[in-house]
Structures are given as structure tokens and as C-alpha cells.
Amino acid sequence: MKSTPLHLIFLTLFLLSCNYVRKISDDPIPTFTAVKNIKYSEVKRRFGNGLSFHETGFQLQPEWEVYFSAEDSIKIFSPERQKYMPYRIFHSHKALFHFARDWFRVKHVGKDSLVLQAMVLESRVVKEELSNIYMTLYSKDYIEKELKTTAEELRKPTHDDSLFIKYRAIQANTDPDSLFAARNPVALKSKSKILTVNKVNPSADPYLGYISRSEEYLYPVYKIHINKAYQDFQYSFQVIVDHNGKMIFKDFLVAVMPEFVESKTKVAKGIIDVYLKNLLDVTPGNTLGYPHSSVINLHIKGKKE
Structure with missing residues (x-):
């Protein structure tokens, strides 16, 4: 049996590819x-x-x-x-x-x-x-x-969505590096007249709005005002709220000079332990009904009088 010359094979492939390209172009x-x-x-x-x-x-x-x-x-x-x-x-x-x-x-x-x-x-x-x-x-x-x-x-959401979020919640609750934003963000409620808390909601896009609305749960922001504080202060920092509602200091929202990081971190943790843990009811964030650890941003202002 004679073999097909190579030039005929290449010619055939070329014609087939041209026909394929033509069909794509004709879509x-x-x-x-x-x-x-x-x-x-x-x-x-x-x-x-x-x-x-x-x-x-x-x-x-x-x-x-x-x-x-x-x-x-x-x-x-x-x-x-x-x-x-x-x-x-x-x-x-x-x-x-x-x-x-x-x-x-x-x-x-x-x-x-x-x-x-x-x-x-x-x-x-x-x-x-x-x-x-x-x-x-x-x-x-x-x-x-x-x-x-x-x-x-x-x-x-589908059953697959639910399974995925359940898995991610288990990860977030056991590994701090696996945190993710809660679709239903952390809820903070004051237990005292000396503390007020307000959640900051981003302005919605005037046409569609869905991108702006996602910021409300991806980057939840809360303003907290404390009267009768031990002294005047103003801090902005992130905290992790775990699936039990416990607050854990994470990082500052604005840059802090290296020589002041240790002292300011100590003060921030003191604000959490003295004021926030005692004066707030904290409901952890959840997604599809699964409570999980997530990060929130706090802007806290204390006034001595």
C-alpha cells in the first residue's frame, strides 16, 4: 500500500482548518x-x-x-x-x-x-x-x-452554595487565615447609655447599586462613641469577631509609626476589654445561617465628659 505524500496531508489539514475558520467567522x-x-x-x-x-x-x-x-x-x-x-x-x-x-x-x-x-x-x-x-x-x-x-x-442559593459555605465556615472558625466576609455582618447593640454604635452604610450606585451594596457586608464599618471615658481618645482598627461573638484585635486601619505600635496596640486591646466587651451585645456574622469568624472595621471615639 502506497503511503499518502506528506504534502497532501498538510494540504488536507490546511483546507480543513480553513473551513473551520470560515465556519467560525460565519457565526x-x-x-x-x-x-x-x-x-x-x-x-x-x-x-x-x-x-x-x-x-x-x-x-x-x-x-x-x-x-x-x-x-x-x-x-x-x-x-x-x-x-x-x-x-x-x-x-x-x-x-x-x-x-x-x-x-x-x-x-x-x-x-x-x-x-x-x-x-x-x-x-x-x-x-x-x-x-x-x-x-x-x-x-x-x-x-x-x-x-x-x-x-x-x-x-x-443552591445546595452546592450551602455546602461550600458550611465548609468555609468550618475553615474560618479554626484557622484565622481562612476568614471571609459574612453575608449577614456582625451586629453590635449597645447595652449602656454611655455608648452609641452606628453601622456605616455605603451610598448605592444611582443606576444599579449592586456593587456599592456589596461593600456593606464585605467591609462592614461601625462608628462607636463612648461618653464618660477615662480620657479623650480616638482609634480606628480592625477586630476579628469569632463565631461566638468574641472580639479579637487584628490591626490598625491607619499606619502607626513602628515605635508606637506596641503602646497603641495595648490601648486598643484595653478599649476592647474594658468598653466593648462590657457595653456591647455582639452577634457574630453568618452566611446562609452558618455563624463564622469575620473581620469588621471600628472607628471609636471616647470623650471624658
């Missing part, structure tokens, strides 16, 4: 004309591993309510403004689009559902390894008539 650009004015509710927002929680405690929350008002326009409901906000849609190439201040790869467009992949670009170059968030939206008719449920029910 149709997604269009929104057929789904104009269909209202969709986001029901899933997950990482590439299928989870909605990151190991840091950040939770992806499906919350978009959208509809395409034209081929080049989308409207997204703003909970803060209680109305749909318009955004222009700009097409780059293939299935890559820009709207609502971000880039998306449109994975699927149908009357029942949409699938979007949030993209990260640097200098107009797609960073595939960072583009690992996927959003699934269902039409309201599909949710109500076919699935016979609600968007709120579909948005709930």
Missing part, C-alpha cells in the same frame, strides 16, 4: 430584534464553577430586570430609582457587546431565556481567565407559565 452576530419588549428576570448569576459565592464571601446576586427596547437599546430596572434606566448597546465584534457600563459576551438569545458572560477587558483585550461570571435570565412568561414559580424562588 451569526446575536440580534435582539426578535426579543424586543420581552421582559426578563435574572435568575442565576454564578461563577464558572457553578457557585454564587466566592471564597472571600462575595456573593453574586441575580437581580437584573431587563428588556430590549430596540436593537441597540436595553432598559434595566433600578431598585433605587424604582424605574427602568436606558442604556445604549454597542457591538464590538462577534458576540461581544458593551452596555450598562460593562462588556458582555452574549451566549444565547431566545424568547424564553438569555445567557450573558460578563467580560473583563484590559486595553481592549479580553482577559478570558478573569471573565468567569455567567448570568441567566428567563422571560416572565417562561417563569410563570412553564416553570410555574417565581424569580425570587429561582434566585435562592
Whole structure:
């Protein structure tokens, strides 16, 4: 049997690859004309591993309510403004689009559902390894008539999310290096008239708000004012609140000169032991019902009179 000449093999492979490239190039650009004015509710927002929680405690929350008002326009409901906000849609190439201040790869467009992949670009170059968030939206008719449920029910964390958080809670409660933000942050309540405590809430984004709202639990901040203190003082520092509600000094929020670190740390620990432990009811943070150690930021001001 005669062997096939190498040049014919290479020619065949070249023609096949060209045909493959041609087919990729011929993939149709997604269009929104057929789904104009269909209202969709986001029901899933997950990482590439299928989870909605990151190991840091950040939770992806499906919350978009959208509809395409034209081929080049989308409207997204703003909970803060209680109305749909318009955004222009700009097409780059293939299935890559820009709207609502971000880039998306449109994975699927149908009357029942949409699938979007949030993209990260640097200098107009797609960073595939960072583009690992996927959003699934269902039409309201599909949710109500076919699935016979609600968007709120579909948005709930999954069993896999619960198992992941349970595992992370065990880690955080046994290893200080495994701490993560509590989705339901630490709650502090004063037990005395001489101490007031207020949780600082970040201002929400005027259009969508979800990025700003995540700061409320990722970086919880509390302002504490103590009257009739032993002297005037003002300190800003982090504490670990363990799963039992115990406060442990972690670090200062502002730089301290090396020669003062030891003395200031001693004072900060004294404030925790003398005032905070005795004058506050502390409820540890939890995620999906699992209490776990987490870090909070405190700005404390003491007044002697």
C-alpha cells in the first residue's frame, strides 16, 4: 500500500482548518430584534464553577430586570430609582457587546431565556481567565407559565452554595487565615447609655447599586462613641469577631509609626476589654445561617465628659 505524500496531508489539514475558520467567522452576530419588549428576570448569576459565592464571601446576586427596547437599546430596572434606566448597546465584534457600563459576551438569545458572560477587558483585550461570571435570565412568561414559580424562588442559593459555605465556615472558625466576609455582618447593640454604635452604610450606585451594596457586608464599618471615658481618645482598627461573638484585635486601619505600635496596640486591646466587651451585645456574622469568624472595621471615639 502506497503511503499518502506528506504534502497532501498538510494540504488536507490546511483546507480543513480553513473551513473551520470560515465556519467560525460565519457565526451569526446575536440580534435582539426578535426579543424586543420581552421582559426578563435574572435568575442565576454564578461563577464558572457553578457557585454564587466566592471564597472571600462575595456573593453574586441575580437581580437584573431587563428588556430590549430596540436593537441597540436595553432598559434595566433600578431598585433605587424604582424605574427602568436606558442604556445604549454597542457591538464590538462577534458576540461581544458593551452596555450598562460593562462588556458582555452574549451566549444565547431566545424568547424564553438569555445567557450573558460578563467580560473583563484590559486595553481592549479580553482577559478570558478573569471573565468567569455567567448570568441567566428567563422571560416572565417562561417563569410563570412553564416553570410555574417565581424569580425570587429561582434566585435562592443552591445546595452546592450551602455546602461550600458550611465548609468555609468550618475553615474560618479554626484557622484565622481562612476568614471571609459574612453575608449577614456582625451586629453590635449597645447595652449602656454611655455608648452609641452606628453601622456605616455605603451610598448605592444611582443606576444599579449592586456593587456599592456589596461593600456593606464585605467591609462592614461601625462608628462607636463612648461618653464618660477615662480620657479623650480616638482609634480606628480592625477586630476579628469569632463565631461566638468574641472580639479579637487584628490591626490598625491607619499606619502607626513602628515605635508606637506596641503602646497603641495595648490601648486598643484595653478599649476592647474594658468598653466593648462590657457595653456591647455582639452577634457574630453568618452566611446562609452558618455563624463564622469575620473581620469588621471600628472607628471609636471616647470623650471624658
